Amino acid sequence: MIKVVGVIGAGVMGIGVSQSLAQGGFQVKMIDVSEAALTKAKEEIYNNVRMQAFFDKTLAPDAPEKVLESIEFSTDYDLLHDADFVVENATEKWEIKKEIYPKLDAICPEHCVFAVNTSCISITRIGALTKRADRILGMHFMNPVPLKPMVEAIRGHYTTEETIQTARDLLHAMNKECIVVNDMPGFVSNRVLMLTINEAIFLIQDQVSTAEDVDTLFKTCFGHKSGPLETGDLIGLDTILYSIEALYEAYNDSKYRPCPLLKKMVDAGYLGRKSGKGFYEYQVS
Incomplete structure (x- = not known):
């Protein structure tokens, strides 16, 4: 017991x-x-x-x-x-x-x-x-x-x-x-989710869309409660980076390559909700 x-x-x-x-x-x-x-x-x-x-x-x-x-x-x-x-x-x-x-x-x-x-x-x-x-x-x-x-x-x-x-x-x-x-790296949820968030960050880097519009598309078109960039901010962009790097190392597959913008944001201390700034801005207690 x-x-x-x-x-x-x-x-x-x-x-x-x-x-x-x-x-x-x-x-x-x-x-x-x-x-x-x-x-x-x-x-x-x-x-x-x-x-x-x-x-x-x-x-x-x-x-x-x-x-x-x-x-x-x-x-x-x-x-x-x-x-x-x-x-x-x-x-x-x-x-x-x-x-x-x-x-x-x-x-x-x-x-x-x-x-x-x-x-x-x-x-x-x-x-x-x-x-x-x-x-x-x-x-x-x-x-x-x-x-x-x-x-x-x-x-x-x-x-x-x-x-x-x-x-x-x-x-x-x-x-x-x-x-x-x-037991396979990333299991089910993060093997899919990390790819999604990482690719959404590529969209911002490539100036395809804004963070707000990317998230709105996922919420309104697919019924997600939170868009991929909002989710990344909630999890912590440093955790996203560590996870995608671990997947890249485990599978040696280029589809898991971390987005350079993600690396840059983590280096700058833009980690999401816990730091007060990521793809959005937050109040930190």
């Missing part, structure tokens, strides 16, 4: 996953290398739940405080010595993720399942870093996590059915379902 869940990373995804887990009744331990990031995460979770309670009258007035009582914030990985499940949400770079799993493998109990929150990185490759490849799977959460009912779960080469069922049980407690796919 899962009681304690570790969450690695205090970024946008880690914040959403931690909030959803705490609201699902789990004891959460959020780990990040930065005390400042943890402090910001605590504030954002409180504000997110307070805003949710404003619209959802079934939530108690003290819901923000109750959620935070279920989350422990720390820079100490040793806190995960009693974790039953860990969701890792580090930056979408192999060089960063590969340092985390041997550390988790040494600290967490043998029964603990590791979920890689990734859009592109091989689950089988992650499993090879540990002595528990059968207890590792991918769990690609969508942003914003508390509002998205579906998760893309990825079965690595050695992932067992028991591990998949454990993940389903965890997600069920979070009021989420999953679709299980097999």
